Amino acid sequence: MAPVPMAPVPMAPVPMALTPMSWSSPARPRPTRPASRGAVHPRWWHVACLLILPTAQGCFYFLPFIEVEQNVPPTIEYSSPGAGETLVFQTEQYVAFVVAEDLNGAGDLTFLWSIDSFGVRADAVPVQAGENQLGSQLTLARDVAFDGHVLTVQVTDPAGETAMLQWPIQVPEVSP
Numbered sequence: 001m002a003p004v005p006m007a008p009v010p011m012a013p014v015p016m017a018l019t020p021m022s023w024s025s026p027a028r029p030r031p032t033r034p035a036s037r038g039a040v041h042p043r044w045w046h047v048a049c050l051l052i053l054p055t056a057q058g059c060f061y062f063l064p065f066i067e068v069e070q071n072v073p074p075t076i077e078y079s080s081p082g083a084g085e086t087l088v089f090q091t092e093q094y095v096a097f098v099v100a101e102d103l104n105g106a107g108d109l110t111f112l113w114s115i116d117s118f119g120v121r122a123d124a125v126p127v128q129a130g131e132n133q134l135g136s137q138l139t140l141a142r143d144v145a146f147d148g149h150v151l152t153v154q155v156t157d158p159a160g161e162t163a164m165l166q167w168p169i170q171v172p173e174v175s176p
Helices: 043-052
Strands: 075-080 093-101 110-115 119-121 125-130 133-141 150-156 162-170
Touching: 075 150, 075 162, 093 110, 093 125, 093 150, 093 162, 110 133, 133 150
Parallel strands: none
Antiparallel strands: 075 093, 093 133, 110 119, 110 150, 125 133, 150 162
């Protein structure tokens, strides 16, 4: 560290007496170590840690490892209509349902039902299915406007992982 310059302080002259110490030459500067040997080898620290401080349970403190669970996306276990089938109105209403499983805990699953061009359906009802499983059902009234459109359900877990099913809708003509 460089010395900090100080303002001169006025002093009265002091008479100096010559003593044998004042005859000596100024102190020689101490030799410095080369830059490569500027630090002390950590060998003594290791010896102290292993032999002297074993009751302190080591000289270093490491946080314990925290096991991080990988998020598993939800899966749709059961559905009506089944995956790959077509939703066909045979009566005046159709009850579509899905049961989803999330190995990370199904309590926080969200279900989003929608029909393309008609938007999101807010009339779905949650259904408790089992451990790590949660269901949702949607009751649709027969409407010829649904014919040719697609019903979609998207299941989302708290981590944002999703599962989705889609069914094409058929509304056949009713014979009087």
